Amino acid sequence: MGRTKLAAKNITFGYVGQLCTALMSFILRTIFIHRLAETLLGVNALYSNILSLLSMAELGIGTALNFSLYAPVAKGDTEKVKSYMQMYRKAYHTIAIVVAVIGLSLVPFLKYLAKNSGDVAPSDLRFYYLIFLFNTVSTYFVSYKYSLVNAEQKNYIQTNINTITKIVTVFFQILILLIIPNFYLYLLTDAAVQLIQKIFVNSYLNKLYPYLTDKNITPLTKDEHDEVWKKTRALVMHKVGDVARLQTDTLIISSFIEVKAAGHVDNYTMVTGTIANFVNIIFNSVISGFGNLIATESKEKQFKSFKIYRFFASWVYGFSACGFFILLQPLIYLWIVKKYGPEWMLSTFAVYLFLTDYYFKGDRIVLSNFKTAAGVFEQDKYLAIIQGVVNLVISIVLVQKIGLAGIYIGTVVSGLIANITKPIIIYKVCFDRSAASYFIDSLKYIITEVAIIGLLYFIGTFIMKDVTIISFGIMIIIVTVIFNGIFWIIFHNTEEYSYLKGIVLRKLGRA
Numbered sequence: 001m002g003r004t005k006l007a008a009k010n011i012t013f014g015y016v017g018q019l020c021t022a023l024m025s026f027i028l029r030t031i032f033i034h035r036l037a038e039t040l041l042g043v044n045a046l047y048s049n050i051l052s053l054l055s056m057a058e059l060g061i062g063t064a065l066n067f068s069l070y071a072p073v074a075k076g077d078t079e080k081v082k083s084y085m086q087m088y089r090k091a092y093h094t095i096a097i098v099v100a101v102i103g104l105s106l107v108p109f110l111k112y113l114a115k116n117s118g119d120v121a122p123s124d125l126r127f128y129y130l131i132f133l134f135n136t137v138s139t140y141f142v143s144y145k146y147s148l149v150n151a152e153q154k155n156y157i158q159t160n161i162n163t164i165t166k167i168v169t170v171f172f173q174i175l176i177l178l179i180i181p182n183f184y185l186y187l188l189t190d191a192a193v194q195l196i197q198k199i200f201v202n203s204y205l206n207k208l209y210p211y212l213t214d215k216n217i218t219p220l221t222k223d224e225h226d227e228v229w230k231k232t233r234a235l236v237m238h239k240v241g242d243v244a245r246l247q248t249d250t251l252i253i254s255s256f257i258e259v260k261a262a263g264h265v266d267n268y269t270m271v272t273g274t275i276a277n278f279v280n281i282i283f284n285s286v287i288s289g290f291g292n293l294i295a296t297e298s299k300e301k302q303f304k305s306f307k308i309y310r311f312f313a314s315w316v317y318g319f320s321a322c323g324f325f326i327l328l329q330p331l332i333y334l335w336i337v338k339k340y341g342p343e344w345m346l347s348t349f350a351v352y353l354f355l356t357d358y359y360f361k362g363d364r365i366v367l368s369n370f371k372t373a374a375g376v377f378e379q380d381k382y383l384a385i386i387q388g389v390v391n392l393v394i395s396i397v398l399v400q401k402i403g404l405a406g407i408y409i410g411t412v413v414s415g416l417i418a419n420i421t422k423p424i425i426i427y428k429v430c431f432d433r434s435a436a437s438y439f440i441d442s443l444k445y446i447i448t449e450v451a452i453i454g455l456l457y458f459i460g461t462f463i464m465k466d467v468t469i470i471s472f473g474i475m476i477i478i479v480t481v482i483f484n485g486i487f488w489i490i491f492h493n494t495e496e497y498s499y500l501k502g503i504v505l506r507k508l509g510r511a
Helices: 001-035 036-057 060-076 078-107 105-111 122-139 143-153 155-179 181-210 222-246 249-257 259-284 288-297 299-340 348-374 383-402 404-432 436-463 469-493 495-508
Strands: none
Touching: 001 036, 001 122, 001 155, 001 259, 001 299, 036 078, 036 122, 036 249, 036 259, 060 078, 060 143, 060 222, 078 105, 078 143, 078 222, 105 122, 105 249, 122 181, 143 155, 143 181, 155 181, 249 259, 249 299, 249 383, 249 404, 259 299, 259 348, 299 348, 299 404, 299 436, 299 469, 299 495, 348 404, 348 436, 404 436, 436 469, 469 495
8 A cells, every 4th residue: 555545544544533532522621620620620731741741751762763663664674673673662661660760759749730739638639640650651561562553654553542442431531520520530440441452452463463472583783773772862852852842831830820720721722732633643644654755765756745745734734723813712712711710711812822832833743744754863952952941941930920921932932943943954954955945935824824814803803792602603614714715825826736736636536
């Protein structure tokens, strides 16, 4: 099966899975807010964030090994795949132990991280956290096997397993909240279903790839081993910096503002994250395809694919960001604020900063995915560290002066460093070209985005003078038609648009 067909299959299953889980997660969050204490939502968000921070222990070994698998998988070299997977298994078992030790060492400090935790007792804070920690540590004993699935461009296998697990988990959690609204049972239900899933995945992937259980494995050569660790050392810098920049906002909010505020923010991130997941399915589904492309095709063809990929990302992310700028606050109002009060709504300034970062993060995903597929890790290994330091310094200083908005100023500023530097590195290393055309295109997309948002904001002042479900629905249609109509008018004569149009027409013709 070719790269395009595998990517299409990954995208299709990804969308079906995301649609199912998004709908059930939305229902679950609504019931959670209604049935459990407001503080517990913040605790849930905080602990999810802390465990994301602990994932730093992985330190990029997964990314380095995924890259190393592309070539032997493309060549059908099973013996070499076995050698890399053995190394991967040993590394991840070690990581599991490290995460467990670091995670347990944080237990005495939980009361300081959850500011104003209200009626939640310190003992409960500890036990809730230990359940989260168990879920994370146990994942490392199985997750490494997915790397082989993804290297073969069969991401849909992981997607389907995760979708079924999520649906079952959310179904039982909804029952728990409706019958016995208890946070312990809520968390233990998730832990139990995930444990069953991990046992199944281990057995299923062993049957799918029986050579994973072989004992007769030739170790990697010294050069191959050193190459993996060379990339891993570079990725350590990326991982530490990314964690400091992307995974600290909730922790800062919970520590410097209060833990309930983390729950309020989590409602916004759940909405944007759900849409981002839909969008990212497309782009993440082609990473392994890019890896195969880079291993087998010329730089000219790689560059052409990158340009098309980037144009499509700018359109899709621009559309979703535009929709959020106009509709996110009204959605939160209709969903939560109208019933539970204005304290659940964030300031408009903070939300706009949050969405600005969302847009530029979408712009970066193209760069990051191609860079990962190409194995370009060392050239910008210090960049992520610089970003992380800038984010932490600005966020911690400004949160004490202007509150939540100060955190997002740090996030936006630190993110823009990568938006400027990564294109220069990738164009030079991967394409032997100047990045000037990239920045010119970026300016065109940003000006278009800002102009459309301004127009839609003006229209929205009339349509949504009173925020109702009907006015909200009408505005969704207006945003969809105007954004895509204007974007098409401006860019429909480009080579990238013509290529994408050709793909769609071919697909429709086959249908």
